[in-house]
Amino acid sequence: MKFLQFTLLSFFFLMLCTHSLLAQIPQVPAQLEFADLTVKITPQAQREIQLDVDAQYRNPTYFKVKQDRINLYMPIVERELKSLGVPEDLKYLVIQESGLIPDAVSTSNAVGFWQFKQGTAEEVGLRVDAQVDDRKNIATSSRGAALYLRKHNSSLDNWMTALVSYQMGLGGAKAYFGNQYSGKKVIEVDRNTHWYFKKFLAHKIAFENQIGMFVSNRQLVEMKVQGPVTLATLSKRLGVSEEHLREYNKWAGNGKVPAGTFTVFYIKAGSLPMEPAISKSEDTPQKTPVYTAAEKNSPVYKQANSYPRISGNTTNANQPNQITVNELDGVLAAKSTSPDKFSEEIGLKEKKFLRLNDMNSDERIETGKYYYTEKKKTSAEVENHLVLPGETLWSISQKYGVRLASLKSKNRIRKDADLKAGMLLNLREPRKRGEAIPIIPIAQPAPQTRTVIATTAPGQMVPEPQPEKPSVNKPERITHTVAQGETLFAISRKYGVSVENLKSWNSIGSQNIISVGQKLVILKP
Structure with a gap:
């Protein structure tokens, strides 16, 4: 009996949700605005387009999944279109083309978010090879689509025909439309209007009031990294799984970011089982403690630059068994190299060396850095560490000889994105659940006015390049x-x-x- 009651309640709840969704299906108007055009729709065309709109809402579960993807990716699509002067309305085309599925493949072998074939992709500057497929990258593929549409509009002088040319090519659009729409700002859609544009209008009408509506609290984060580096290594730094990075970076062949600067995507919040860096009590909200300028003279503030503590035969610090780093056996890297070569030089197996230093095999050994040849501790000698600008969880763990996992656990902080300059991290005692991490306001370094050449280790974030003045030199x-x-x-x-x-x-x-x-x-x- 109870099972029957539960089944009936579930059925009524599902019907209620379905009815709620169906009740908000938008209706096709007799007139709407698209790009810089006024579109007038005949009654017959309205009915035809309405069928496609209704089809989008037919399955509430699938609609919500698609809506979630739209809210996740659309801010990037809008940004790329805007940067190249393409009307924002064209963003609905990516929903029509792929449903925002990154590795979607058509029967004609068009691939990715915007469904590019390889030749067309390369025409708009996308990279397509065994290492990188930009068609599966939401930012680069959107930029390529914007370039393609802008070029066709400059030739056709009408955004409706430019949009249809996305399906049939520029030559096909010129042959199909001729010059009848060139420069026109009012378009009438009737039974003879090209099906591709009517299908587009259905997607625009179905989703234009859904973008930005709450579905989940997921947020797509973009981070520039310097390759070569594996997604497995990056997942460790970001506090997400390798599978998670593979899901949102299908452009990276074989789960590897090749040599060069690339943007990696990951989800900052939502479905990930993580806790915030600064927690709040469920009962009463806590204010994050802020320290005054006078407290900056405290020992905890001054100790930040006093570690690591080195002792022993420092003249031969780059040789094994000569120095201790925070009372642990260690060695100084005299040059930048790979972990396998460095571990061979100091007489350790590579896997053991990597494990002792919380590293992966594709990370680089950096000149002037200290590395451990003995297992790190679970706690440091001192109670706290003040986070300075540019520090990472890994660099802090190396500074004090504390295991990376222990540092994360003590502070309930899982990735560098949650680390903020001025945070006062615990190095000995675990932080209580719901306890806020104190922050001491510290001065940020002043921006450099001189030009420097910066080198970035693989896997690290890369600063945005500054625009250069256009050159007037002859090509x-x-x-x-x-x-x-x-x-x-x-x-x-x-x-x-x-x-x-x-x-x-x-x-x-x-x-x-x-x-x-x-x-x-x-x-x-």
């Missing part, structure tokens, strides 16, 4: 001979030019065909 004319295995994309990257320019300079068609031994003209800026 240098270079002749490149195509070698075996080269592609237009590889050649464009080699000389720092776009695939589109490379094709234009050499009259290469849309199939991107080049042959071994072919001479290509390159105008290098």
Whole structure:
């Protein structure tokens, strides 16, 4: 009897949710605005488009899943379209193309968020090879789509025909539409209007009032990293699983970020089982303690730069069994190298060395840093550490000779994104559940006004490059001979030019065909 009651209640609840969703299905209006156009829709076309709108809402569960993806990715799509002067309304096209599934593949072998074929992807500067597939990267693929649409609109002079050209190509759109819509600002949609545009309008109407509505508290975070580095290594730094990073970085072939600077995506909050760095009591909210300027002269503030403590034969610190680091056997790195070479030099097995220092095999040994050859402790000699700008959980654990897992556990903090300058971390006693981490306001370093060349270790965050003033130098004319295995994309990257320019300079068609031994003209800026 109880089971029957539960089943009936579940059924009524499901019906109530379904009815609630169906009750809010938007209706197709007789007129709407799209990009810079006024779109008038005939009654027959309204009914036709309404069927597609209704289809989006037919399955409430699937609709919510899609809505969640839209709210996750759409801020990045909007940003990339805006940066290239493409109307924001075009963002609904990515929903139509892939449902925002990063590795979606069509029957014609179009791939990714914006469903690019390889040749078209390379035309707009996307990288497609065994290591990187930019079509599965929401930022780069959206930028490529914006370039593609902007180029077609400049030729067709109408955003409706430019949008349809996304499905049939520029040549196809010119043949289909001719010049009848060029420069027009009022469009009438009727039974004869191209199906692709009517399908787009259905997606715009279905989702334009849903974007930004609460579905979950997940937030997509972008972090620039310097490769080569594996997603397994990054997952450790970010406090998420490797599977999590693979899910949101399907552009990275084989779970590896290759050499160069790339953006990695991960979820900051929501479905991840994590606790905030600064917790609040469930009963009464706590204010984060703030220390005054006078307290900055306390020993805990001054000790930040007094570790690690080195003793022993410091003249031979780069040799094993010569020094101790925080009373643990250690060694100084005399040069930057890989962990396997360094561990061989100091007479340790690589796996043991990595385990002792909470490292992964693809991380670099840095010149002037101290590394442990003995197991680190679970607690430090001192009670607290004041977090300074630029520090990470790993660097703090190395500074005091404390295991990384112990440091995270004591402070209920799991990743560097939750670490803030001025935090007073516990190094001995675990922090109580709900206890706020105190923060001492400290001065941030003043920005440098001189130009410097910075090197970044693999896996570390990379600062945003500052825009340079445009050069007025005359382009240098270079002749490149195509070698075996080269592609237009590889050649464009080699000389720092776009695939589109490379094709234009050499009259290469849309199939991107080049042959071994072919001479290509390159105008290098």
